[in-house]
Amino acid sequence: MYLGIDLGTSAVKTVLVDDAQRVIASESRLLATASPQSGYYEQDPAQWIDATFATLDALKASHADALAAVRGIGLSGQMHGATLLDSSLRPLRPCILWNDGRAAAECRILEQRWPALRAVTGNKAMAGFTAPKLLWIATHESEIFAATKLVLLPKAYLRLVLSGEAIEDVSDASGSLWLDAARRDWSDAALAATGLSRDHMPRLVEGCAPATTLRSELARRWGMARPPIIAGGAGDNPAGAVGIGAIEPGTAFVSLGTSGALLAPTNRIAANPDRVVHTFCHAIPGMWIQAGAILSAASCLAWAARLFGVTEAELLAPLGARPQAPSPVSFLPYLAGERTPHDDPAVRGMLDGLSHGTDRGEIVQAVLEGVAFALADCRDVLADAGIAIAEADVIGGGSRSPYWLAVLAGVLNIPIHRFAGGETGAAFGAARLGRLAVTGEAIAAVCTRPQRVETFEPDAGLADAYAERLPAWRELYRPRH
Numbered sequence: 001m002y003l004g005i006d007l008g009t010s011a012v013k014t015v016l017v018d019d020a021q022r023v024i025a026s027e028s029r030l031l032a033t034a035s036p037q038s039g040y041y042e043q044d045p046a047q048w049i050d051a052t053f054a055t056l057d058a059l060k061a062s063h064a065d066a067l068a069a070v071r072g073i074g075l076s077g078q079m080h081g082a083t084l085l086d087s088s089l090r091p092l093r094p095c096i097l098w099n100d101g102r103a104a105a106e107c108r109i110l111e112q113r114w115p116a117l118r119a120v121t122g123n124k125a126m127a128g129f130t131a132p133k134l135l136w137i138a139t140h141e142s143e144i145f146a147a148t149k150l151v152l153l154p155k156a157y158l159r160l161v162l163s164g165e166a167i168e169d170v171s172d173a174s175g176s177l178w179l180d181a182a183r184r185d186w187s188d189a190a191l192a193a194t195g196l197s198r199d200h201m202p203r204l205v206e207g208c209a210p211a212t213t214l215r216s217e218l219a220r221r222w223g224m225a226r227p228p229i230i231a232g233g234a235g236d237n238p239a240g241a242v243g244i245g246a247i248e249p250g251t252a253f254v255s256l257g258t259s260g261a262l263l264a265p266t267n268r269i270a271a272n273p274d275r276v277v278h279t280f281c282h283a284i285p286g287m288w289i290q291a292g293a294i295l296s297a298a299s300c301l302a303w304a305a306r307l308f309g310v311t312e313a314e315l316l317a318p319l320g321a322r323p324q325a326p327s328p329v330s331f332l333p334y335l336a337g338e339r340t341p342h343d344d345p346a347v348r349g350m351l352d353g354l355s356h357g358t359d360r361g362e363i364v365q366a367v368l369e370g371v372a373f374a375l376a377d378c379r380d381v382l383a384d385a386g387i388a389i390a391e392a393d394v395i396g397g398g399s400r401s402p403y404w405l406a407v408l409a410g411v412l413n414i415p416i417h418r419f420a421g422g423e424t425g426a427a428f429g430a431a432r433l434g435r436l437a438v439t440g441e442a443i444a445a446v447c448t449r450p451q452r453v454e455t456f457e458p459d460a461g462l463a464d465a466y467a468e469r470l471p472a473w474r475e476l477y478r479p480r481h
Contacts, residue, residue, distance in 0.1 A: 004431030076239030077155025101345025122279025207283025243429030256398025260297025292378020
């Protein structure tokens with residue numbers, strides 16, 4: 001038995017997976033995000049621990065024998081968050097999240113201080129990454145910066161609590177701007193540019209490598225026969241790639257979670273930081289992931305549901321199975337700013353084309369189309385880096401909506417494939433990494449591709465209509481910085 005724990009933005013999801021790679025049970029607990037002012041997003045690390053422990057307590061109550069047999073644990077997590085710890089390894093402040101835009105000015109300072117940043121990290125300095133957040137802390141919360149002894153990403157903090165050791169995997173570390181992407185090691189020059197050193201960083205491991213073990217008292221709490229090994233794990237999207245077997249060049253997938261991304265594994269770095277393509281180490285040794293990322297995806301649908309006072313399912317139900325034509329309304333999904341291709345944390349969303357005759361369905365369709373158009377931007381910048389995408393799998397909560405996947409197939413004009421259980425892809429991928437850390441099996445033997453349950457082929461007429469609409473949609477963007 002193996003556990004996969006995904007520390008997401010909206011929830012912690014934990015899955016229990018058997019030796020035949022069947023999900024025996026799953027539990028999740030919601031997380032709350034605070035926004036102290038516009039563009040600021042934070043979470044209390046204590047709630048990550050409470051939510052994780054609650055999922056494991058629930059699994060003990062419902063599947064005690066299976067939990068007792070767990071041999072390995074894999075962790076996946078939201079990337080880029082800055083969790084600052086003092087000398088007693090206690091959080092000094094709430095974690096600044098991946099979608100926080102406060103450090104835009106610090107990005108410019110960082111690139112001036114370290115001109116080699118893009119060449120070494122494969123990324124452009126953006127407010128969502130971790131390093132600029134530390135420059136912001138140094139300027140605006142200098143006492144906290146001075147007291148900081150350790151900087152951890154969210155899942156590394158969870159691992160610290162579970163094991164007592166500060167360890168990070170290279171895929172998650174790639175999103176910090178402190179990692180030399182080619183060498184898969186911390187960059188001393190990057191750390192120095194933010195006033196830090198390796199002493200402030202956790203030890204690095206590969207995602208499928210054994211990293212540490214669960215504390216013995218926690219193993220006893222959950223009735224485990226012996227403390228399981230904890231793998232290096234992965235950032236949420238690399239873990240999702242492992243979960244769907246996207247471990248080779250030529251594969252691609254769309255993540256429709258709180259945020260969104262179009263991702264392609266590669267066996268070489270194909271960086272395009274000037275167009276805001278992200279370069280991350282994969283959770284698989286010797287592999288990388290190139291990605292276009294958008295800050296709001298399924299969260300846009302959640303926003304619309306709050307706006308209309310109904311559930312997301314109630315919003316989607318009247319739309320039917322597939323769109324017949326583009327909505328007359330256009331939506332920019334920049335509710336928390338945007339990364340690819342604009343790198344603009346100040347931009348905000350927009351509804352355009354409203355009239356007295358506009359109904360709820362047209363607005364909801366526009367929301368789904370706006371996210372898909374933003375992913376088309378990601379497709380095009382990946383193409384500029386030499387990565388052509390002919391088809392894509394889809395994971396994340398948004399993958400539950402057939403209508404949305406039909407929209408996505410039409411906008412991208414490629415087949416879109418859905419898996420059973422695709423919404424738990426990151427947690428399942430984490431469980432696979434936990435297994436690899438224990439057994440040392442061949443990666444390809446474990447990270448197989450699950451069976452696709454449905455393929456959404458693009459409708460030629462609809463794809464043409466979306467292609468005609470896309471340039472006008474792009475014209476709606478206006479920089480605010």
